[in-house]
Amino acid sequence: MSSLTPKELYNKLSQEAISHDEAHQEKTRVMVGTATCGVAAGALKIKADFIREVEAKNLQDEVDIVEVGCIGHCYAEPLAIIAKPGHPAICYGHLDDGLVHRLVEDFLAGDDPSYEYAMAALERNDVFPTFEDFPRGVYEQKLILEQCGFIDARDINSYIARDGYSALAMALEEKPGWILDEVKASNLRGRGGAGFPAGRKWEACIRSKGEEIYVICNADEGDPGAFMDRSILESDPHLVIEGMILCAFAVGARKGYLYIRAEYPRAVTHVQEAIDQARVKGLLGESILGTDFSFDLEIFQGSGAFVCGEATALVNSMEGKMGMPESRPPRLAQKGYRGKPTVLNNVKTFAYVPLIIRKGAKWFKEIGTPENPGTAVFSLVGKVVNTGLVEVPMGTTLRQLIYEVGDGLPNGKEFKAVQIGGPSGGCLPETALDVPIDFDSLQDAGAIMGSGGLVVMDEDDCMVSVARYFLEFTQHESCGKCTFCRLGTKHMLDILTGITKGEGDDETLNLLEELAEDVRDGSLCNLGRTAPNPVLTTLKYFRDEYKAHILEGRCPAKVCRDLLLYYIEPPKCSKLCNVCVGSCPTEAIFTRDDGLKEIDQEKCVKCDNCLKACPDEYNAVVKLSPPVLPSEKERKAK
């Protein structure tokens, strides 16, 4: 036991970190966003370009090039923030080697910030607008994403210098019950999808009075298109770790695990480094900050089964059993990992905890709505201009999120639907756009908050295909344990596949709907219970599209291949251009005696190449659905 109090010990750490950080701030810092989203866009090459260019200018002693996480503007990746003393920190997007060369030459070697290439400044200044001045800045409120992309995720000092672990130091001087009271008072609801109050979960675990208690962080993010948890773990791992330590102190746990899927190697690396660094600083392990409270963390790598995000399946997989759900009760709070009481929360849930402890439950409750305090984090993807990671207060409407934060749909296309909550969520139409984003309102509308995936769809998306796509995912990910999910999703998928081929009648839709309702009501776990949501919501809001498929053999969005054919409109065809002929992989396009091009429907594989290849000035290739060629007479008349 140390003679110093946790706060005194923390102050020492904090001073070290701040002086460490300040030493860096005297130099110019180039912060390249290298979360997985950045890396996918080529950020590592950009970082290498910066290093090369800086060395070429012999600036390596004055310039630090560091990796940071994701600031949420994924549409502009790869991007970098340059903080040069004397200038506001500025973010540059869409980087390539030419731009890097220019920035190094003009800004780092010279003193011209090249505003024409800048996206935004990071702090208020007199010369250049900040991200807050973007239309989305009005709606965005960053709590758990605040530091993401601005701090060095791989250096604990970067986190401590910005008040990191101060909540832990504060809490360790109080009784464990104080943390629980604060979390309960904040009405923090679990961000894993269902929105169960975190405080109540923790309390149930304490009431189980186990001698051993475990704290597990569910980072088995598996929804297609969702990447919030990954970004947080990669960009600000200590925030989650601090949240877990606070939870452990509150419930009396000595051991915790982060269940991270193995497909997130960067997250695993960053979290492991963070755990190691926290141990060295005495923030994790035996007698934390000199107290008699000990808690340690370990990473468990999941193998990417979607169902392992379900609590009981996750625990089974950690115990070395098949990753399959169990019936509940007993709940994890009574009987979880190794049969001991266990707290299992999502990455984001834990990330809020240090902020709530630091700033108080009252502060937290003032954000969002009374029943749903705090913010919602979404990965905004699909047919939207500004894709990326966004954080808005609960209660923001879908319309604001899509049109203001996301800046609407690209290419002047018309909005059709928004899919929320991944394969367990639902598709909501235009009429539901004014639904406020919170756990309860979304559920009433037929979708779920889920873990926060949000996919925008336009007129070119076929809702039957979309439902089929999500169902194909859940059917593939079904563990096969219970009848409804194993066989029900299979039959639903078969029926949907039939509909995309135009098979079926009104009875088929009724059967699909009945089966979907039964799978929802009868399945063992939440994977099965929510799997029908995409089908049920599309049937509810887009039934006409289903009917067009089966009654008219027509796919309104012209997506379902069996219900369309490719046709070259004679009046539009230039005769002299041969692009479509060259683009066809099956030699289905030929030149007629009159010079016009025509598609041999027998040979056509509907690959879409000719439609893309036909020059914009002609646009002669069209898709026809239902797949009926215009009669010879009509063709001539045209």
Add this chain to the structure above:
Amino acid sequence: MSEYVTVKIDGQEIKAKPGEKLLWVALDNDIYIPHLCGIRSEERSNASCRLCFVEIEGIPRPVTSCTKTVEDGMVVITRSERVDRLVKTAFELILSDHNLKCRECPANRNCVLQVIAKKRKIKLRHDRFKPIAREYELDDSPAGFAFDRSRCVLCGQCIWADREEAKVGAIGFTKRGINRVVTTFKDLPLAESICTQCMLCVEACPVGALFYKKKEPHTATADKS
């Protein structure tokens, strides 16, 4: 805690041991609830067949009776429109993946599926769901019995018998989703696996998936010694 709790099932007052699951209490009192996967001595039910739904007063949705512990004053009905609908769908889903050539099946007239169909008046042959087409090879490698997966309903009774009664552990579930099967380690034929051919699994099979080759059934205990 008192020695027993009183529950009301379909209007009938029943005294039950605390901690017992509703399904077994009902069955003990001659109240029929369809079920395939339930194992009485297991503390945590499999709850995978989804056939034993009942309605309990105060719970908004039908629940599986194998997972519900009896509570004093609990009021239960075993049939309702919602229960019947769920049971019918679950049953028909199971049948859509079951070899329905009953006349060729050794379990004909001695099959739990036939019992459920009769008691709940659900037709064995239905046209709501297309049969799932797949081919399984018959494993007739053991001397006294054979395993026809096309009849298996994945209830897990054989696996429990193999592990908990026979203490062998030759068979288990493998693969996921629609491909889930009962099989041996490395998918070996039973005779090449660690199976001792005690045939307790055959006794446990509620359908005709595991069946004796000879006409007159062995007694399992005789074989075990």
